[in-house]
Amino acid sequence: MTSGTSPVTLGDIQAGLESRLDEVRDRLSQLIVADFGLIVEVNAHLLRMQGKMFRPTLVLLSRDASEGTDPATAVRLAAVVELIHLATLVHDDAVDHSVLRRGMPTINSLFSHQVSVIMGDYLYSRAVIELVRLDDLVPLQVLARVTNEMTVGEMRQLLAVDPLAFTEEDYNLLIRSKTASLVSGACEVGALGAPAGRREAMARFGDRLGRAFQIVDDLLDFTSDATITGKPAGLDLREHKITLPLIHVLPRLSRGERAVVDELFANPDPRGDQVSAVIGIVADRGGLAYARDRAQALLEEAEAELAVLPPSPARETLRASLCYILERRS
Amino acid sequence: MTSGTSPVTLGDIQAGLESRLDEVRDRLSQLIVADFGLIVEVNAHLLRMQGKMFRPTLVLLSRDASEGTDPATAVRLAAVVELIHLATLVHDDAVDHSVLRRGMPTINSLFSHQVSVIMGDYLYSRAVIELVRLDDLVPLQVLARVTNEMTVGEMRQLLAVDPLAFTEEDYNLLIRSKTASLVSGACEVGALGAPAGRREAMARFGDRLGRAFQIVDDLLDFTSDATITGKPAGLDLREHKITLPLIHVLPRLSRGERAVVDELFANPDPRGDQVSAVIGIVADRGGLAYARDRAQALLEEAEAELAVLPPSPARETLRASLCYILERRS
Numbered sequence: 001m002t003s004g005t006s007p008v009t010l011g012d013i014q015a016g017l018e019s020r021l022d023e024v025r026d027r028l029s030q031l032i033v034a035d036f037g038l039i040v041e042v043n044a045h046l047l048r049m050q051g052k053m054f055r056p057t058l059v060l061l062s063r064d065a066s067e068g069t070d071p072a073t074a075v076r077l078a079a080v081v082e083l084i085h086l087a088t089l090v091h092d093d094a095v096d097h098s099v100l101r102r103g104m105p106t107i108n109s110l111f112s113h114q115v116s117v118i119m120g121d122y123l124y125s126r127a128v129i130e131l132v133r134l135d136d137l138v139p140l141q142v143l144a145r146v147t148n149e150m151t152v153g154e155m156r157q158l159l160a161v162d163p164l165a166f167t168e169e170d171y172n173l174l175i176r177s178k179t180a181s182l183v184s185g186a187c188e189v190g191a192l193g194a195p196a197g198r199r200e201a202m203a204r205f206g207d208r209l210g211r212a213f214q215i216v217d218d219l220l221d222f223t224s225d226a227t228i229t230g231k232p233a234g235l236d237l238r239e240h241k242i243t244l245p246l247i248h249v250l251p252r253l254s255r256g257e258r259a260v261v262d263e264l265f266a267n268p269d270p271r272g273d274q275v276s277a278v279i280g281i282v283a284d285r286g287g288l289a290y291a292r293d294r295a296q297a298l299l300e301e302a303e304a305e306l307a308v309l310p311p312s313p314a315r316e317t318l319r320a321s322l323c324y325i326l327e328r329r330s
Numbered sequence: 331m332t333s334g335t336s337p338v339t340l341g342d343i344q345a346g347l348e349s350r351l352d353e354v355r356d357r358l359s360q361l362i363v364a365d366f367g368l369i370v371e372v373n374a375h376l377l378r379m380q381g382k383m384f385r386p387t388l389v390l391l392s393r394d395a396s397e398g399t400d401p402a403t404a405v406r407l408a409a410v411v412e413l414i415h416l417a418t419l420v421h422d423d424a425v426d427h428s429v430l431r432r433g434m435p436t437i438n439s440l441f442s443h444q445v446s447v448i449m450g451d452y453l454y455s456r457a458v459i460e461l462v463r464l465d466d467l468v469p470l471q472v473l474a475r476v477t478n479e480m481t482v483g484e485m486r487q488l489l490a491v492d493p494l495a496f497t498e499e500d501y502n503l504l505i506r507s508k509t510a511s512l513v514s515g516a517c518e519v520g521a522l523g524a525p526a527g528r529r530e531a532m533a534r535f536g537d538r539l540g541r542a543f544q545i546v547d548d549l550l551d552f553t554s555d556a557t558i559t560g561k562p563a564g565l566d567l568r569e570h571k572i573t574l575p576l577i578h579v580l581p582r583l584s585r586g587e588r589a590v591v592d593e594l595f596a597n598p599d600p601r602g603d604q605v606s607a608v609i610g611i612v613a614d615r616g617g618l619a620y621a622r623d624r625a626q627a628l629l630e631e632a633e634a635e636l637a638v639l640p641p642s643p644a645r646e647t648l649r650a651s652l653c654y655i656l657e658r659r660s
Contacts, residue, residue, distance in 0.1 A: 038485050091451060095444045114425045117447055118484045121421060121454070125478035128458055132471045140470070141462045148455035154448045155368050 008324040010052055013317055017060050020075055024056045027079035031126050042107060042119050046086060049104040055081045055186040058206065061321070062190025064314030065306075066198040069190055077139055080127050081186045084143060087123035088150055088182070090116050095154065096239075139189045146185035153178030161240045163265055168247050175214040176207070183210030201305040205318070208302035213325050215295040218243035220329070222279055222288055234275035240265055244294065245287030246278070257281045292326075299326055338653040340382055346643075347390050350405055354386045357409035361456050372437060372449050376416060379434040385411045385516040388536065391651070392520030394644030395636075396528040399520055407469055410457050411516045414473060417453035418480055418512070420446050425484065426569075469519045476515035483507030491570045493595055498577050502541070509547075510540030531635040535648070538632035543655050545625040548573035550659070552609050552618055564605035570595055574624065575617030576608070587611045622656075629656055 014021060032043050056078035063074040092098070093106040094116035100106065108116040124147070131140045156174040160166050187206030191199040221236045222245055236243055246261075253261065260281060264274045282288065299322040309315045344351060362373050386408035393404040422428070423436040424446035430436065438446040454477070461470045486504040490496050517536030521529040551566045552575055566573055576591075583591065590611060594604045612618065629652040639645045 034482070036482055036485055038489065039482065091447055095447050113443075114488055115485075117421055117425050117450075118481050118488070120447075121450070122478065122481040122485075124451070124454070125474055125481060128470070128474040129478060132467055132474055135467065137462055137465065137467065140458070144455055144458040144462055148452065148459060151448050151452040151455060152364070152366055152369065155366055155445075155452075158444055158448070159368065 007327045008320045010054070010324060010328075013061075013321050013324055014053070014057055016313075016317075017057060020060055020071075020078075021053055021056060023075045024053065024060075024078045024082065025050070027076060028082055031079060031083055031130050032123060034122075038111075038115070039119070039122060042111060042115060045104075045107065045110060046090075046123075049102050051102055053082065055085055055183065058183065058186045058209075058318075058321070059190040061314050061318050062187040062202045062206075065309050065312055065318055066191035066194035066202055067310070068194035068199065068202075069192045073134060074190055076130065076134060077189045078186075080130050080139075080143065081182065081189065083123055083127040083130070084147060085182060087120045087127065088147075090123065091120035092154065094120065095158075136192075138192055142185050142188050142192075146181045149177045149181040153181070157241075160242050163242055163246070163250060163261065166242045166247065168244065171242075171244055171247055172211070175211050179214040179217075180207045180210030183207070183213065197308055201308045205302045205305040208298045208305070209322065209325060212295040212298040212302070212322075215244055215291050215298070216325055216328065219245060219288060219291050219295070222282060225329070234279055237264060237275050237278055238270050240270075244291040245282045248290040249282050249285035249287040252285050253281065257285070295326060337657045338650045340384070340654060340658075343391075343647055343651050343654055344383070344387055346647075347387060350390055350401075350408075351383055351386060353405045354383065354390075354408045354412065355380070357406060358412055361409060361413055361460050362453060364452075368441075368445070369449070369452060372441060372445060375434075375437065375440060376420075376453075379432050381432055383412060385415055385513065388513065388516045388539075388648075388651070389520040391644050391648050392517040392532045392536075395639050395642055395648055396521035396524035396532055397640070398524035398529065398532075399522045403464060404520055406460065406464060407519045408516075410460050410469075410473065411512065411519065413453055413457040413460070414477060415512060417450045417457065418477075420453065421450035422484065424450065425488075466522075468522055472515050472518050472522075476511045479507045479511040483509070483511070487571075490572050493572055493576070493580060493591065496572045496577065498574065501572075501574055501577055505541050505544040506537070509544040510537045513537070513540030513543065527638055531638045535632045535635040538628045538635070539652065539655060542625040542628040542632070542652075545574055545621055545628070546655055546658065549575060549618060549621050549625070552612060555659070564609055567594060567605050567608055568600050570600075574621040575612045578620040579612050579615035579617040582615050583611065587615070625656060 029043075029047055032046070034040050034043060059078035059081055060074055063069050063071070068074075069077065089101060090107050093101055094108045094113055097108065098106050099109045106116070107119055127143075128140070131143065153174055153176075156170065157178060160170070160174060184203050184206035187209075188199060188203040191202040194202075218236065221243065222233060224233045237246075250261070260274070260277050264270045264278050267274060302322055303319060306315055306319060359373075359377055362376070364370050364373060389408035389411055390404055393399050393401070398404075399407065419431060420437050423431055424438045424443055427438065428436050429439045436446070437449055457473075458470070461473065483504055483506075486500065487508060490500070490504060514533050514536035517539075518529060518533040521532040524532075548566065551573065552563060554563045567576075580591070590604070590607050594600045594608050597604060632652055633649060636645055636649060
């Protein structure tokens, strides 16, 4: 996996998919349409805070590269995958009491916690209704399993706040269920019509890519530049969330360093200087380099899965998406 | 619809179904099984707080009376319907911040709000997984629609706190989506293998029964005797929830009576004497009698739907269940 001289952007990966991604967006807004005032308002806000459409992009690229699912169905599945992602975000924000998402107020902060819980259920049940309309149990089977895995991931996340108890193995299970399951599902449903070998390869490709994606996300929390990402470094530490860079260095700390970490976790509302000190310790002890190496290794595993696909521009774009994951700054 | 000299109990309705209801309970605990500690704990609590199994009972009776769905599938569908009901209760309690359910601590009070949100999602996605395993899109179609309707009902419930704005029409839409949709779905999935006329009649039967069930529930909140139901009268009023008896009398109140009602709704934490006064006014102005008449009329509509079914003991038990709805005291 080699990136060229200039970094790969999301725009590069989505080049050529624009009109189909527009169809996905249209389909998504049809799927959530409601005739009940409060839901209409929440929907309008959700559509305004639309994200990068990374998962729909993977559905479409996987389809093209595997010669799988027929094109019209792929667009509908891409919309369903994004809808499930959206439902998950709404509930995640409710669980985390998050105030901002993609630089905009969350549903729980703008409406209420109650509205968020109900709205997540609304969105998810609409996704199931659309899957039933597709008249094929296979995508339902994949995405119902994935959705259930994500809920287990959320439970794991709740326990990822005790530095003594949370191991690298726990972290790997967490990122697999929380993030990689839906990314893997996105790649798999794009390849449903393809031979089993391609479908399985795409599911594994998505799993590795999804895990690397989450590791890089967690790394960015340590290295983030607020002027680029819009959020300051160390938010996870501030919320006592334990991720790979810290897990890796914990057994390698001096007694003094460990005390600094313990003080942060003992403080319900850690100060900025505590957060900066722990970030410094994690960097010094090689936690960032280790996490980056793990992400790189997973992306190489993902790349290897592409070998079973026939040569195509879509396959090369999937390859490029691996560089994007590693290089992204926000 | 005439009840005999002695009131119909739930035990009468479930007589002869015991072994199948045991199978439903077994299936239900298999469906929610988990290998993750926290989920195992929550599941154990959920199974301890099991309810009356009223919806599974309707699935089985509807099956028997309509000669519909095959018996083994009916047991599995009955478990799925109860599982969806359970998922809904867990989220409802989280939305309402309820402390007790069926006399036991709710998931949100015993664990946390966060655990409730995630657990509801876990349970619902398990229900979808089981429906996919049944290898038939029709029950999925019915229950996905029902689940979506229930979320709209929950949204309506959020708005049912303004006495000036909430009309009888709003109330009817609320109880239809919040309660009757799943009861109707339970009756419908029991009759899936039956001729269309029977299936449609069972869906309508469940809709009318479900609406009457909710009206009686709301009535019991006015008339409840804490020594029988385990909860004092007027809990809905205390939480500013507006139901049919109050809606009916609102336009019929004297200025003085209206002031008493307005004071209760202006008090964030109504006093016991305020609640008693409003209950007295609603009773005096005929609100309880009106709601009871509405429930009775709906139950008569439900009974009329039974005419298309062949004579059978199950049909007569469905008829008896209508008396149970009207006569129940808890």
